[in-house]
Amino acid sequence: xxxxxxxxNLDPWYGHYADRTSGLSASExxxxxxxxxxxxxxxxxxxxxxVSALPLPTITxxxxxxxxxRGATALQYGSGQGTPELREHILEIMALEGIxxxxxxxxxxxGSQQALDLVAKLFLDPGDxxxxxxxxxxxxxxxxxxxxxxVAHIAMDADGMIPAALTERIASLRAxxxxxxxxxxxxNFHNPAGVTLSSARRLEIIDIARSAGIxxxxxxxxxxxxxxxxAPAAMRSVETDGIVYLGSFSKTLAPGxxxxxxxxxxxxxxxxxxxxxxxxxxxxxxxQMVISDYLDQADWRGQIDVFRGLYRERxxxxxxxxxxxxxxxxxxxxxxxxxxxxxxxxxxxSKAMLPRAVKELVAYxxxxxxxxxxxxxxxxxxxxxxxxxxxxxxxxRRLATVVRGEQELLETFSPTGPxxxxxxxxxxxxxxxxxx
Amino acid sequence: xxxxxxxxNLDPWYGHYADRTSGLSASExxxxxxxxxxxxxxxxxxxxxxVSALPLPTITxxxxxxxxxRGATALQYGSGQGTPELREHILEIMALEGIxxxxxxxxxxxGSQQALDLVAKLFLDPGDxxxxxxxxxxxxxxxxxxxxxxVAHIAMDADGMIPAALTERIASLRAxxxxxxxxxxxxNFHNPAGVTLSSARRLEIIDIARSAGIxxxxxxxxxxxxxxxxAPAAMRSVETDGIVYLGSFSKTLAPGxxxxxxxxxxxxxxxxxxxxxxxxxxxxxxxQMVISDYLDQADWRGQIDVFRGLYRERxxxxxxxxxxxxxxxxxxxxxxxxxxxxxxxxxxxSKAMLPRAVKELVAYxxxxxxxxxxxxxxxxxxxxxxxxxxxxxxxxRRLATVVRGEQELLETFSPTGPxxxxxxxxxxxxxxxxxx
Numbered sequence: 085x086x087x088x089x090x091x092x093n094l095d096p097w098y099g100h101y102a103d104r105t106s107g108l109s110a111s112e113x114x115x116x117x118x119x120x121x122x123x124x125x126x127x128x129x130x131x132x133x134x135v136s137a138l139p140l141p142t143i144t145x146x147x148x149x150x151x152x153x154r155g156a157t158a159l160q161y162g163s164g165q166g167t168p169e170l171r172e173h174i175l176e177i178m179a180l181e182g183i184x185x186x187x188x189x190x191x192x193x194x195g196s197q198q199a200l201d202l203v204a205k206l207f208l209d210p211g212d213x214x215x216x217x218x219x220x221x222x223x224x225x226x227x228x229x230x231x232x233x234x235v236a237h238i239a240m241d242a243d244g245m246i247p248a249a250l251t252e253r254i255a256s257l258r259a260x261x262x263x264x265x266x267x268x269x270x271x272n273f274h275n276p277a278g279v280t281l282s283s284a285r286r287l288e289i290i291d292i293a294r295s296a297g298i299x300x301x302x303x304x305x306x307x308x309x310x311x312x313x314x315a316p317a318a319m320r321s322v323e324t325d326g327i328v329y330l331g332s333f334s335k336t337l338a339p340g341x342x343x344x345x346x347x348x349x350x351x352x353x354x355x356x357x358x359x360x361x362x363x364x365x366x367x368x369x370x371x372q373m374v375i376s377d378y379l380d381q382a383d384w385r386g387q388i389d390v391f392r393g394l395y396r397e398r399x400x401x402x403x404x405x406x407x408x409x410x411x412x413x414x415x416x417x418x419x420x421x422x423x424x425x426x427x428x429x430x431x432x433x434s435k436a437m438l439p440r441a442v443k444e445l446v447a448y449x450x451x452x453x454x455x456x457x458x459x460x461x462x463x464x465x466x467x468x469x470x471x472x473x474x475x476x477x478x479x480x481r482r483l484a485t486v487v488r489g490e491q492e493l494l495e496t497f498s499p500t501g502p503x504x505x506x507x508x509x510x511x512x513x514x515x516x517x518x519x520x
Numbered sequence: 521x522x523x524x525x526x527x528x529n530l531d532p533w534y535g536h537y538a539d540r541t542s543g544l545s546a547s548e549x550x551x552x553x554x555x556x557x558x559x560x561x562x563x564x565x566x567x568x569x570x571v572s573a574l575p576l577p578t579i580t581x582x583x584x585x586x587x588x589x590r591g592a593t594a595l596q597y598g599s600g601q602g603t604p605e606l607r608e609h610i611l612e613i614m615a616l617e618g619i620x621x622x623x624x625x626x627x628x629x630x631g632s633q634q635a636l637d638l639v640a641k642l643f644l645d646p647g648d649x650x651x652x653x654x655x656x657x658x659x660x661x662x663x664x665x666x667x668x669x670x671v672a673h674i675a676m677d678a679d680g681m682i683p684a685a686l687t688e689r690i691a692s693l694r695a696x697x698x699x700x701x702x703x704x705x706x707x708n709f710h711n712p713a714g715v716t717l718s719s720a721r722r723l724e725i726i727d728i729a730r731s732a733g734i735x736x737x738x739x740x741x742x743x744x745x746x747x748x749x750x751a752p753a754a755m756r757s758v759e760t761d762g763i764v765y766l767g768s769f770s771k772t773l774a775p776g777x778x779x780x781x782x783x784x785x786x787x788x789x790x791x792x793x794x795x796x797x798x799x800x801x802x803x804x805x806x807x808q809m810v811i812s813d814y815l816d817q818a819d820w821r822g823q824i825d826v827f828r829g830l831y832r833e834r835x836x837x838x839x840x841x842x843x844x845x846x847x848x849x850x851x852x853x854x855x856x857x858x859x860x861x862x863x864x865x866x867x868x869x870s871k872a873m874l875p876r877a878v879k880e881l882v883a884y885x886x887x888x889x890x891x892x893x894x895x896x897x898x899x900x901x902x903x904x905x906x907x908x909x910x911x912x913x914x915x916x917r918r919l920a921t922v923v924r925g926e927q928e929l930l931e932t933f934s935p936t937g938p939x940x941x942x943x944x945x946x947x948x949x950x951x952x953x954x955x956x
Binding site for chain 1: 530531532533534536537538539540541544545546566568569571572574576579580583584587588591592593594595596597598630631633634637641642643644645648659662663666667701733735761762770774775776777778785786787788791794795797798799800801802803804805806807
């Protein structure tokens, strides 16, 4: 066995790992999950859906029915692509956002996270570039990095990704000799930015991607969870050949099943199925059949309405508390989903501030988690999905105490304050989002 | 969008895929699953456990209890490493094969197939070599290929992999400048060869791998399903730093849960958890909790005994039928697991013969599926796990009809018979296994 000669490394397999493994690191969100699990902390950090609002007895009935009527099938290996019954149901769900597709075009995965992983595995060579919003989903960037791809952030505003910024970035990256493979977008109720890509921009961005020969990866876990008005039709509803669409049952039903899906153009779909089979043989037959039965028997549309009402109330509680306790900060106004994106006042540093926040018994996700280059210290993400309104209010009150303390420190020691507490990081590859 | 200029390729994304995607192809086992699902065919092809022998009401009770007592936790995201409760149970199970480990060393995965995928992703760069038995598990080779690694087969006999052949191969590959990363083994009731690595050889192979600095990947889905005498202690029971061990609930309980695990040395385990979280966030909380409850409440050891008796009976039926109907062929005598490996008489070609077998309403897996280089035409794998004894007997009778027909054809047209029907393939990287 080769023992590393580097004194501080105790891993005898150091030096044996693949090149891609060097990019593997614990995400900031991950570390936060541990902190936030302490009951005295109000966690505005993790994006856990409020599954207690589900009709648990109804779901249990579906399990019982599946086990009674088709137990041996539910407990067996199944098709690598997923059961035809569930794929039919998925077509119905996607139709609510304007998508028409065939049952053969859907691939069921272990959450849509696995679909992201498989698409990345199919397309990304080391050094390839994925274009993504600025900021973007931490879990997607982790996957892209795990295949040694680079993420290039594209500026967004209150209407989502800015098409002109995309065009410009494509040109400059191409001029630099980069291979651009994927354009990753969360058009609805963005994680973490909370904004929604406007209808007009969806069409513009589809055109830009088509001209540039870049495959769009449309990630839409939150689309049905709108508050004030429905989200615009999915990008996949107007473009079929150039989009891989990802959906999930984790937010409209429950993440504990780990069932999501990809909808892909024919040739890509065939490769996705092969990659999925290689990775896990087949998704859980049991979980797919229980979800199918639930969708057959229960009022799932009514349940999504329940979630919409519940999350809207929590969004309202968060916005009202921000207005009351932190009026000098700015934030996005989400029309759905789980997240508010907050811009701090000049000089505050969300990453440096976090330990003090946890000491005050409130947790959030620092903006740095959502940028591939470590920028984003002037922002933080607040999730309103899990705590009830009164707790959200208390969490924001505690956060305000922390922010006030930081601001006072800055005033006292300015302009010789700590070097980390700067509003603008020179390493930012693209400007921080201008979200009002 | 770039349109391929190759007339026959209709995929507009042709040319955009990652290098690794070129290695993606449908496995022969996969195509067979479709064929074998026709009810009139006796399938001796797929390795589906006989889940109808499970106590379905007991499993349903576990589901009901989990949903009633901890439903909201079961339906939520969980730890990327798996629940501590299930990992404790996994330690108990592994102790039956002599393994002592800590609960922190276990990572729960979407079947042990995902564990294989994650280990491969952590360790394999393009061009790296994985040493594996000759033949080896088709699903493992598919994963290694998906990371552009090469598989080098090591000869085996009735006692499993031959240590001298391993030593020799390591030397010759190193001399050729190859990077050897993993030694992949299925020591118990091998898939597809049906043989078991002897105790003495386990120690020899551990020594060889340790001296060579090669990580062992011990894949043990079948170890508890022994027939006549228990399998030797796991390799992991005598070596901890140099082995990643893979286990599964798919054969001792049910594959429909998609729950397996990896047991890894500390530093590798940390990276495995990060890779698992990147790929799927967390394994299904629901399925883990149902399995934990089942292991708490049910007589799971007794259930494994039921499976052992059932599969032993089927093994006996298959061996007796082979002796009666195909006495001129040779085969391995498995002491557990699901598979018999058959060596055809000279000149027969298991791949070419398959369509005729399916026409006679019997299916098997051609030996070619289990060699990275397409060799193995002189062998086939028979699975005795799924059909009841009478069907196994009928399946072998049908197979004998096909074999007789092929032998007659060969005699009639020999020596000018079809070129594919040769017993020895010059492309075989290592000699076919000498299994009597």
